[in-house]
Amino acid sequence: MKIRYIKSWIVAWMFLPMLTHAAEPQWSLVADKSYITFTATQNDAPVSGTFKKFTGTFHVNFNDLPNSSMHVVVDIASLSTSYEQIQTTLLSPDWFDVAKYPTAQFKSTKFSKVGENSYAVTGVLTIRDKSEPVKLTFTAEVKPPNNGVFVGQTMIKRSVFGVGQGEWASVDTVKDDVTIKFKVVATKP
Amino acid sequence: MRLKNDATHFGLIAILLHWIIAVLIIGLLCVGLYMVELPISPSKLKIYGIHKATGLLVLALVVVRLCWRVINTTPKLAMPLWEVVIARIVHWAFYVLMLAMPITGWLLTSSAGLAPSFYGLFTVPTLIAPNENLRPLFANMHQWIAFALIATILLHVAAALKHHFYDKDEILKRMIS
Numbered sequence: 001m002k003i004r005y006i007k008s009w010i011v012a013w014m015f016l017p018m019l020t021h022a023a024e025p026q027w028s029l030v031a032d033k034s035y036i037t038f039t040a041t042q043n044d045a046p047v048s049g050t051f052k053k054f055t056g057t058f059h060v061n062f063n064d065l066p067n068s069s070m071h072v073v074v075d076i077a078s079l080s081t082s083y084e085q086i087q088t089t090l091l092s093p094d095w096f097d098v099a100k101y102p103t104a105q106f107k108s109t110k111f112s113k114v115g116e117n118s119y120a121v122t123g124v125l126t127i128r129d130k131s132e133p134v135k136l137t138f139t140a141e142v143k144p145p146n147n148g149v150f151v152g153q154t155m156i157k158r159s160v161f162g163v164g165q166g167e168w169a170s171v172d173t174v175k176d177d178v179t180i181k182f183k184v185v186a187t188k189p
Numbered sequence: 190m191r192l193k194n195d196a197t198h199f200g201l202i203a204i205l206l207h208w209i210i211a212v213l214i215i216g217l218l219c220v221g222l223y224m225v226e227l228p229i230s231p232s233k234l235k236i237y238g239i240h241k242a243t244g245l246l247v248l249a250l251v252v253v254r255l256c257w258r259v260i261n262t263t264p265k266l267a268m269p270l271w272e273v274v275i276a277r278i279v280h281w282a283f284y285v286l287m288l289a290m291p292i293t294g295w296l297l298t299s300s301a302g303l304a305p306s307f308y309g310l311f312t313v314p315t316l317i318a319p320n321e322n323l324r325p326l327f328a329n330m331h332q333w334i335a336f337a338l339i340a341t342i343l344l345h346v347a348a349a350l351k352h353h354f355y356d357k358d359e360i361l362k363r364m365i366s
Contacts, residue, residue: 043238044306045313082302082319089229173231173238 024068027058027148027186036074036182040158041175047086053078058186062119062140065111070121074104094165101128106136117141127161138182146188153181190366194262198363203261206254207364213247214287215342218335241298241305245313248291255284264363268356279345286338293334297327 036051056072076098081087091098108123118139125134138152157176158164164174193200199207220240227233266273295316298305302319304312317323352360 042234042303043241044309045238045304047303082321083324084321085229086301167231170231173234 024059024061024064025188027060027188029054029056029058030185030187031055033185034183036180038178038180040178042173047081049079049081049086049090051075051078052080056184058184060111062113062142065113065119068108068111070106070108070123072106074106076102076104094168095163097128106134109133125156125161127163130161132156132160136182148184148186148188150184150186151182153179155179194264196262197264199264200261202257203254204364204366206250206257210247210250210254210287213243213250214290214338217243217247217290218339221335238306239308241294242308244291244294245305245307247287248295251284251287251291255288258284266360267358268352268360276348279341279348282341283345286334286341289334290331290338293327293331297324297331300324300327 031053034054036054037048038051039046039048041047051074053075054072055075056070058070060068060070062068076096077091079087079090079096079098081090090096093100096104104125104127106123106125108121110122112120112122114120114137118137120135120137122133122135124131134154134156136152136154138150141149141151143149156178158174158178159169159171159176163178164171168174191198191200192202194203217240220236224233224236224240227236266276268276295305295313299315299317300320300323302315304315306312349361349364352358353362
């Protein structure tokens with residue numbers, strides 16, 4: 001009796017790290033169905049682009065938000081726009097400076113539920129050498145058993161991240177507000 | 190001064206449309222030739238924005254002008270037949286070029302995925318989806334139509350001056366008063 005009691009304690013302690021580290025099931029990204037786009041305003045008219053490549057770890061359980069986390073790494077060089085000159089300009093040192101800062105990252109700090117199937121995640125967004133808190137909102141559509149579609153957006157100010165240096169720092173011609181939209185299609189094993 | 194044309198004179202509306210469009214087009218041609226050479230900068234974007242909005246304004250004015258021309262009398266040209274024929278060819282070439290110029294510009298900015306703003310008042314929709322294969326074609330067309338328009342303007346101005354100073358007739362005067 002006593003031995004069994006000790007044994008179960010040992011087993012319990014062995015598994016405890018897994019519980020506290022919250023090994024929430026990881027979603028794996030379906031890259032070709034997922035995208036991140038942004039829309040800025042130049043000359044009072046919209047201009048958009050897409051980041052075609054990004055990777056991420058998504059330890060998200062919608063029934064256990066406090067232990068959920070995500071970390072997304074965006075490949076800046078995968079930037080694609082409708083017009084090639086916009087692309088080369090945005091990758092240049094004055095904008096994203098892809099040579100010096102090849103990735104942008106988002107690390108979550110807190111998930112919260114804001115409505116039925118809609119959530120908010122706060123975290124730290126790093127673009128160039130600037131890290132700032134950002135809040136994303138998204139809707140989650142999970143189709144049983146393991147397919148998820150997460151669509152959301154956020155608004156950032158490009159000046160906060162130093163995207164647009166020198167004469168481009170002026171928010172007169174290219175406005176400060178940039179809307180970021182994303183669609184993440186993911187599956188659970 | 191009358192608003193409408195009659196058999197011998199232009200009305201105020203035709204005269205105003207002629208000169209407003211003339212000033213805008215000459216301005217657009219000068220700005221267009223200048224802006225394409227600029228290195229990318231905020232001021233270049235700004236100039237492009239004004240160029241696009243003004244081009245669309247001209248397109249709207251040309252449509253109004255064309256309607257006005259069709260529903261209104263066109264004053265007769267008191268000159269030899271060969272001159273009348275050439276004058277009318279030049280006039281109708283203007284209408285074709287004045288429509289083709291803003292439309293190819295609109296297609297050009299559309300193919301670049303850049304919806305133009307009408308002076309910040311509203312965003313004008315694009316005509317086609319972004320297309321990097323068609324964009325150089327529209328850029329070429331816009332440029333060559335501009336050259337054709339410049340040649341036509343020179344011909345038109347030369348003819349007007351010839352009538353005023355050589356023939357000493359009323360052709361230029363009647364477009365002023």
